Structures are given as structure tokens and as C-alpha cells.
Amino acid sequence: MQRNVVILDIDYVTYENKPVIRLFSKDGDKNIILLDDTFEPYLYVMADDLDKCIDEIQNNFDVVCIEKVNKKDFQIEKEFLKVTFNHPQELAKNRDALRDLESVVQIREFDIPFYRRYLMDRDVIPMTEVVAIGDKIDSFLDLDSNKQDIEIIKLTDELKRSPDYPREFRILSFDLEVRNPHGMPNSEIDEIIMIGVSSNFGINQVISTKTNSDCRDDFVNQMNSEKEMIEEFVKIIKENNIDIIVGYNSDNFDFPYLKDRAKILGIDLDIGMDGSDIRFIRRGYANAASFKGLIHVDLYLVMRRYMTLERYTLERVYYELFGEEKIDVPGDRIWEFWDNGGEELDNLFDYSLDDVVSTLKIAEQTLPLNLELTRIIGQPLFDVSRMATGQQAEWFLVKQAYFDNEVVPNKQGANFANRAAAEDNEGGYVREPEKGLHENLVQFDFRSLYPSIIISKNISPDVMYLGDVDNEEDYNISPEHGLKFKKEPQGFIPSVIDKILQERFRIKREMKASDDDTEKKALNVQQQAIKRLANTMYGIYGFPRFRWYSFECAKAITSWGRQYIKSSIKKAEEYGFYAIYADTDGFYAKYKKKDKRN
């Protein structure tokens, strides 16, 4: 059978000791889970004597297959061994011992999560429409299409891209209010008093055990108990075919709190597409709240990347985006408003609704860009919305490397030397602003300075030379440090940036040519997402924990950047301008004859 579905989420399960990829998808409002058992985990091995190495691996490990493959390592063609394991956990368990084998020089691509590998190798792009061909089956492990509202399809063909743009996603925002008279909320004793919900298809309500004055009770949904409130919330999610659920700091507050209260009250938060519970995924020291097939986006994390502010409270972020003040109730007084009732309770209801409506507005403003980033990067929205921009760039590059037949570099780790080198990098040129009120200023800035330098100077580790060279004219040589970058061939990272910037110009042309407003808007978001990604590429050289970390490349970029900005200031001075402030890629200047200071 054939189905057109939009891919929302992915994981894998184990069936008969083999990994099976599960793609959580939807066809309209029908939940579809696609199964693919044809993908196997692998890594690459670098060795001097490949045949000897094959023997050694075969004698020591239980692997599915070992094959010689031609790949590129920093553009140099090399023969690697591709070692395929039966299960991702087998790979994880054996990789250290494999690395330690005498004939093994190096292992590569051993730390790429299985589901990400699948998305990249099969070119399956989350949040896009695909054509799925396969056999409908009734049940698989804990999935049962007779008991659950799902259809299970075992894929028989590779997924193909659908030309259709996915329908608009159904977004629900939510927010909890808690009665906490003794300092910060404690989920063991402080009950939930309000659950606000708002959607982009008309839901706007506050679920509570109390209600407000008669004249304004249109948005309060009154329940008999906290237990009923949570059950109502679960019902709303289940019955409205929600694709994306958003909150503000919901990874760290709302969902952990809701889970605790649900447990105390004996309620299942079985909101997952397959009826599974909420789960918390460890991300370093923090947790991320996750459901199968229901994408949870914590906007707090998104906003921290989206804009530069001194603080990221919901209030501050909302003001920045929309220029409006939010209704405010101080957190430590919420319980008083609740207990006092009357007008104060009305205010609390208004506050609860305002919070959740604002959260939805922020989601509607920022999710389109994140959806486009998700499609460009090719990883799940859940992950992309929680990645630092450098990580986004890295996963994008890992996928590009796969298509360029490049083996990706290993992470070097933030060791002391790397960290020190990174800190040593001078950064952009800054001229401290001249004090005072300035009028009639002119502004100058470079368009995408760092990406342009990377491309024009071909700054990439695969074309970099540290020693002496015969033909200096074949190289771009950085100011200050004399780092050499071969002009030909184009380096891996410059080529990727070049490609995506060309894609950006193509989209911009298409945008100009279009006379459909909706299409124009969508294209505009796409080109913005690409611009963001391109501007982040510099970062991947500058931070030691990234795979393409190269402090030489980072140093070269900033040194050229300083040279360009300084020379343009100088040029401006020749025409009678005087820079009163400069930072990295631009400056402000006054028109004035050179004064005594110079």
C-alpha cells in the first residue's frame, strides 16, 4: 500500500536482536508508524594493512560484515574498512576494543546516533511529506493497531520525497499555575491550580477547579479536582491531533511537575502516539521532556538562540517580539490571588490565559524558522530545537559529508590545549564607542563577513598548510599569522557554505518572482534559515568540542576580518569620515575632517 505522510519523529526498537527504525508520521489526522528493519549500524576503520585488519577483526569480534570502501578523508581518497554490526549497542560495546586492535590506526563515525545515521544515509527529512510504500501490519511489539489509534506500515521500498508541502502543523501551548505558599513549588505538596492551553486552531482555555466571575467565565473550564484537570488536559491533547506541543521552560518545570503530580494522583500521561508515557531524556545535566510522535518544543531554549537579551523571561521575550507588556502576577503571590478569590482570582485567570496565549504567539513567530532549519539540517525538530547553533551546523555538515563521500573528523575534545588555543583567538576588531550623543551618522557593514571570508580565502582544514610552500601564489596567506590555504581545490567547508549561499540566492530570486504572498513568506523564512546557518559556520572552527574544530582556521578568519574592517575604516577616513564605533563586521562614522587626535 502507499501513503503520503509527514515525518514527525524517529526512534528505533529491538526486534529479534535487530534494530528496527520507527518513523512516527501522520497522514492528515491519521497516526502512521513506519517500520524499517533494513538499516544496520556501522563505523569506519582506518588501517595500514586492510587485509590483516580484516583478519584481526574477524578473529576478535562478531560482526555482520566487513567491506573495503573508498572514501575521502579531508579530500584525500583512501580505502577504509566499513564494519557493520548487528545492533547499535553492539557497536557501542565493542568500539573501544576495536580501536585498540594492533592493526587499527583509527576508528571513525563511531559516535553518530543510530536514528541520525538513518535520517542522513536514507535522506529522510523530518517535517516533510514523503511517499511510503509497504505492507500494513496489525501489530508489532507494543504497537497494536486494533487497540491504538495507529496504522502500522512495514516499509518495502525506500521512502521517496513527496512534492507536496506539509499541511500546517497543529500547535498547542500549555502552562501550569501552582499553589506554592512556601517558596518555590514543591510537587509533593503544592497542587496544580490552573492548566492553560491555547492552540493555533482556536483553543483558548484555562482548566481549573475554581471559576471566575460570571461575566468573564467564557474561557475557564471548571473541573471537580486536580485529577480531573490533568485528565482533561490529556484528553485535549489526544482528541485534537496535536503535532507540536510548546511550553516555556517546560523541559525543566511544567512537564516534570505534571509528571510528579500525575504520579501522585495515579494518572497516566499516555500522550505518545503509541500510547506511551512521557519520558525524560538526559541531556548533560538537564532533561528534555519527550513523547513518541508528539513533538515537544521548549521555547525558552529556542529563544535563547533566537535573540540576544540580558534575560530570557517569558515577559522579556514577549516584550522584545511584540512590544507589549504581559499581565504580571508575582510568582510568590499566586497562592494569595488564588486563596483570596474575587477580583484577584479573576486577575489570576487572566494571567494564566495571557501566559499561554503569549507562548503560542511566540511559537507561531519562531517555529517556521525552526521548521526550515530542521529540514535543512535533516534532524528531528525535537533535537534541532534543543541544539546549540554550532551543533546545528555540525549535523548539517555531517550530512553533507555523507553525500560528498567524506569521512567526518572525530571530535578532538575540549582538552586543555584546545581550550587555551580557542581562548587565545583575538576575535573581531572592536573600537570602543566614543562617548556622547552623535548625530548624522553613517553606517557601514559587511554582508555575512565571516562566511564570505571562508569562501573567498578558502579557509578549510583540508586545504591548510602549516609548513613552507614552494608556490606562494597558489595560496591565500592570512595576515598576522601567515596561515596558508590552497586556492584549489575548494575546501570542504567553503564548498558547503558556497552551496547553501547559492541556494539562498536561488530562493531569494524565486521569492522576488512569486506573487503569492503566502509563498513569498515561506520562501523568506527559508532564506533566513539558510543565512543563519551560514553565519554559524565560523563557530564550528572556534569551539574545541566540534568535529571540524581548527583554531588555525578560526584565527585566519578573524585576522582577515580585522584587516577588512580596519582597511574600510581607513578608506572611509580618506573620504572625510571618522569612525566613532566599530565592532567585527561594521562601523558607525561621522562626516568630519580629521581632527587633532589623528
Next chain:
DNA sequence: CAGAAACGGGG
């Protein structure tokens, strides 16, 4: 003063 711990957001 250096290294450890806390913080952010949320109520």
C-alpha cells in the same frame, strides 16, 4: 584567590 557550586527559565 582559586576552584567548586549554583544559576538560568519556571511558580
Next chain:
DNA sequence: GTGTACGTTTCTG
């Protein structure tokens, strides 16, 4: 989950 944030501020010995 083929895993273990992060950069900055405040506290403590």
C-alpha cells in the same frame, strides 16, 4: 542512547 549542556556568576575553604 553509536549519549552525558554550557557559559557565567556567586559561594566557599
